[in-house]
Amino acid sequence: SQTIHQWPATLVQPVGSPLSLECTVEGTSNPNLYWYRQAAGRGLQLLFYSVGIGQISSEVPQNLSASRPQDRQFILSSKKLLLSDSGFYLCALAGVGTGELFFGEGSRLTVL
Amino acid sequence: DAKTTQPPSMDCAEGRAANLPCNHSTISGNEYVYWYRQIHSQGPQYIIHGLKNNETNEMASLIITEDRKSSTLILPHATLRDTAVYYCIVRAYFGNEKLTFGTGTRLTIIP
Numbered sequence: 337s338q339t340i341h342q343w344p345a346t347l348v349q350p351v352g353s354p355l356s357l358e359c360t361v362e363g364t365s366n367p368n369l370y371w372y373r374q375a376a377g378r379g380l381q382l383l384f385y386s387v388g389i390g391q392i393s394s395e396v397p398q399n400l401s402a403s404r405p406q407d408r409q410f411i412l413s414s415k416k417l418l419l420s421d422s423g424f425y426l427c428a429l430a431g432v433g434t435g436e437l438f439f440g441e442g443s444r445l446t447v448l
Numbered sequence: 449d450a451k452t453t454q455p456p457s458m459d460c461a462e463g464r465a466a467n468l469p470c471n472h473s474t475i476s477g478n479e480y481v482y483w484y485r486q487i488h489s490q491g492p493q494y495i496i497h498g499l500k501n502n503e504t505n506e507m508a509s510l511i512i513t514e515d516r517k518s519s520t521l522i523l524p525h526a527t528l529r530d531t532a533v534y535y536c537i538v539r540a541y542f543g544n545e546k547l548t549f550g551t552g553t554r555l556t557i558i559p
Contacts, residue, residue, distance in 0.1 A: 370547060372549070378486070378550040378551075379533075379535075379549055379550065379551040379552055380492070382533070382547065382548050382549070385547070395548075396494075426491050426492075428491075428492075428547075430539075436494050436497070437482070437484070437492070437494065437547065438494075439491030439492050439493075440491055440547070441490070441491055442489075442490070442491050444489075447494065
């Protein structure tokens with residue numbers, strides 16, 4: 337079965353500090369991977385999606401970036417965090433042949 | 449932009465059927481309708497999906513109109529644990545496209 341691991345689960349960072357959130361998947365090959373952000377009380381905002389190694393599509397102009405160095409690894413980064421980067425970050429995969437989206441447990445980021 | 453529109457909030461009495469509507473008037477022929485729900489501070493959970501026929505599983509039923517431009521998720525006997533935000537999305541079964549969620553419907557089950 338397909339599983340998604342995200343870490344860290346919780347993170348508190350000062351403004352201007354760097355960020356790295358990692359997502360790894362198991363039980364599937366060549367999945368489409370997604371990073372979503374959910375601000376407090378808001379819906380899911382698509383940030384990045386990737387259909388393969390090194391292939392990243394950005395949906396929202398921002399100070400965040402994403403990379404996919406391996407088939408089953410998706411990383412969300414920032415060089416300098418802003419207060420507005422606070423939120424709940426979710427990694428998801430769309431398994432080819434299933435049509436279903438699987439979500440990780442999320443990483444909650446608080447920027448102070 | 450999300451391809452679906454949903455009411456922002458709904459209330460339902462415990463034990464009654466909760467009917468959550470979704471409009472997807474621009475749905476393509478190869479796109480399925482998927483429903484997810486998100487309980488506070490957790491990742492979204494898959495509920496059900498369908499193409500054109502009505503579907504039922506242990507969690508819910510999905511009713512899709514004949515023109516496929518709208519659908520309704522039915523929770524037959526709502527419990528307090530069904531309080532969550534419910535998202536309706538459309539996607540192709542083998543799609544490589546980006547997947548955008550709307551704002552969903554916040555369903556509150558009232559004791």
